Amino acid sequence: MDAFTFNAPTAVAFGVNRVDEIAGDADRLAGKGSAVLVISDPGVVKAGVTARVVKALEAGGHRPSLFSDIRSDPLSSQIDAAAKAARDVGAKLVVGVGGGSALDSAKLAATVAPSGRPSEDFALMANPLPKDGLPRICVPTTAGTGSEVTRTSVFTTAAHRKVWAWGDRNRAHLALLDPTLTVALPAHLTAATGIDAVVHAIEGATVRRAQPFADAPCLHAIRLLAAGALLRAVQQPGDLDARGTVLMAACLAGVGFDATGTGVAHAMGHAIGAIAGVHHGRAVGLCLNAALAWNAEANPARFAAVARALGAPCDGMTDEEAARQAAPAFERLLRGAGVRVALDDHGLGPKDVGRVAELTLAEENKPMCESNVRAITPDSARDIATRLLNAA
Numbered sequence: 001m002d003a004f005t006f007n008a009p010t011a012v013a014f015g016v017n018r019v020d021e022i023a024g025d026a027d028r029l030a031g032k033g034s035a036v037l038v039i040s041d042p043g044v045v046k047a048g049v050t051a052r053v054v055k056a057l058e059a060g061g062h063r064p065s066l067f068s069d070i071r072s073d074p075l076s077s078q079i080d081a082a083a084k085a086a087r088d089v090g091a092k093l094v095v096g097v098g099g100g101s102a103l104d105s106a107k108l109a110a111t112v113a114p115s116g117r118p119s120e121d122f123a124l125m126a127n128p129l130p131k132d133g134l135p136r137i138c139v140p141t142t143a144g145t146g147s148e149v150t151r152t153s154v155f156t157t158a159a160h161r162k163v164w165a166w167g168d169r170n171r172a173h174l175a176l177l178d179p180t181l182t183v184a185l186p187a188h189l190t191a192a193t194g195i196d197a198v199v200h201a202i203e204g205a206t207v208r209r210a211q212p213f214a215d216a217p218c219l220h221a222i223r224l225l226a227a228g229a230l231l232r233a234v235q236q237p238g239d240l241d242a243r244g245t246v247l248m249a250a251c252l253a254g255v256g257f258d259a260t261g262t263g264v265a266h267a268m269g270h271a272i273g274a275i276a277g278v279h280h281g282r283a284v285g286l287c288l289n290a291a292l293a294w295n296a297e298a299n300p301a302r303f304a305a306v307a308r309a310l311g312a313p314c315d316g317m318t319d320e321e322a323a324r325q326a327a328p329a330f331e332r333l334l335r336g337a338g339v340r341v342a343l344d345d346h347g348l349g350p351k352d353v354g355r356v357a358e359l360t361l362a363e364e365n366k367p368m369c370e371s372n373v374r375a376i377t378p379d380s381a382r383d384i385a386t387r388l389l390n391a392a
Contacts, residue, residue, distance in 0.1 A: 002211070009255045010138075010149045014177040014248060016240060019053060019139060022095070023060020025174055029135040030093035035063045037091040039082050039106040041070040044098040047184050049141050053097050065089045070098070073162065073273065073280075074105045074155050079119040082109035086134060087116070094136040096172070099193070100145030100154070100280065103138045103172075108153035110136040111170050119155060123163040124364060129170055138172040141181045143233070143246040144193025144281050146200055146254020148175035162274045163364050177251060179244035187234050189279075190246075191337035194230040196281030197250035198222060198333065199265050199288045202326075204257030206295065206302045207371045211260065215305070218256035222309035224249040226333055234337050263372035264291050264360070268384060270368075271359035276346040285334055286341060290388035293327035298374040341391045350389050357381035 013025070026036055036057055040050040045068045057064040067085045070078055082105055086094060091113070096106025108119050111133040121127050138148035147153075151171050154164045185193070198221075204210070205218040224245050232242035268291070269284035278286075296303035304322035308314050310333065312325035335341065343349070348356075360381045361369060369376040 009258070010172050010175050012149065012175045012177060012251060014244070016244070017178065017180055018176060019178040019181060020056050022053060022056045022137065022139070022176060023062060025137055025176065026057060026060065026062050026093055029137070029173055033061050033063070034092040035065070035090045036093045036095055037082070037086045037089055038064050038066050038095045038097060039070065039102060039109060040066065040068045040097040041099070041102045042068055044102065044141055049181050049184070050097050053095060053139060057095075065091070070102050070105045072101050074101045076119045076155050076157050079105050079109050079155055082106070083113040083119070086110065086113040091134060094134050095139060096136065097139045097141065099140070099142040100147045103140060103145065103147035104153040104155065106138065107136055107147070107170050107172060108155065108165055110134040119165065120157055122165040123157060125166055129165065129167040131169065133169055135173045137174045137176055139176045139178070139181065140247065140250070142185055142189065142193040143182055143243070143250040144196035146197065146250050146257065148172055148177070149251055149254040150258040152258070161364060162270050175251060177247050179240050179247050182243050182247060183237055183240070185237070187237065188338065190237065191230070191234045191339050192279050192281035192285070193250070194225060194233065194246055194281070195285035195334060195337060195339055197246070197253045198225050198230070198330070199284045200257045200262065201225070201253035202288065202292075202306050202330070203262040203265055204253060204260045205306055206299060206373050207260050207263045208373060209260045209371060210302060214256040214259040217252040219305060219309045221249040221253040221256065222306065224252075226310045226329075230333070231336055261371040262368050263295070264369060264376050264384065267365035267368035267376070268356065268360045268381070268388065270365055271356050271362070272343070272348065274359060275352070275355065276343070276348050278343065278346050282339055285339055286343065286391065287384070287388055289331055289334055289341070290391065291384045292330055293324070294384065295373050296323040296326050302373070343389060348389055350386070353382055353385045353389055356385040356389065360385070
């Protein structure tokens with residue numbers, strides 16, 4: 001049996017309207033009456049979610065300030081500006097409120113703020129993360145990225161490279177899961193972020209570093225999402241039970257893939273995100289759809305477990321037979337959630353195969369390619385990109 005290490009995940013607090021109790025969490029992490037920097041994005045601010053967090057902190061005697069200049073795929077300059085804002089207000093705690101971009105930004109801004117060092121110093125693990133970061137709480141308003149429990153922050157450099165910072169010092173101290181905060185998410189984003197969680201769970205359960213302590217959260221996340229919760233959340237946005245289940249599943253997937261890493265779906269998903277701005281959840285979903293059947297040939301036992309978790313009809317099948325059911329079962333979920341499979345709306349098509357394959361193999365995506373269950377070569381990258389860009 002292979003040896004492995006499993007790092008204990010971030011503390012998780014879940015509940016309907018749980019966000020209204022955040023002042024008590026701030027008391028514990030930063031002390032009563034502390035200065036708090038809330039990091040969010042303009043869309044979440046406009047939806048009124050951030051105001052709810054600020055109000056709850058103020059009611060508990062804290063002194064919150066807001067920084068909301070965070071875009072999707074955040075820039076290193078925005079993270080650095082958020083870190084400066086934390087220093088300027090004397091923050092003792094950072095609270096991230098939003099989707100993956102806001103949470104990734106909040107984590108890294110809190111990590112680097114006391115040191116004053118720029119975020120790009122830590123891109124692709126170029127330097128160890130500072131030891132003296134601020135405590136942080138992550139409050140997701142989407143259910144997909146798992147950023148609230150991962151050690152990773154993804155951002156874009158001044159040179160327009162999509163990179164990541166990673167390490168135990170970049171973890172949130174608390175993930176606060178409140179399904180009422182995801183109700184306003186539009187159906188297409190509920191679908192895309194939910195598919196992101198499915199991809200995290202599938203890759204987390206099948207990459208080279210897959211291991212038993214990650215299998216449990218990953219496979220259960222797939223079961224929760226595929227058993228109907230994701231489709232209910234898309235079709236019935238006010239269903240708090242479905243919203244809560246998807247939120248928990250996304251968090252479980254985050255716990256799992258944080259221990260194992262991701263594979264080619266994320267490498268190629270980052271590529272088409274960088275090239276054409278495809279939403280991350282949709283991007284990785286479409287890339288997994290193109291790669292899944294090919295990947296499944298490499299480890300039938302693991303992909304048979306995925307197929308069964310997806311609810312594929314596998315009774316009486318061998319692992320080899322069941323593994324072949326994983327790809328069609330995933331595609332049924334992808335299309336059932338209403339995710340558009342063709343990428344022509346982003347101007348991408350067969351003409352872009354070479355460019356997508358090349359960027360998939362770029363230095364910043366190398367760890368994901370190396371983690372994939374099958375070796376990603378220039379030829380296999382082109383094959384996957386061909387299937388991706390010819391899908392309809």
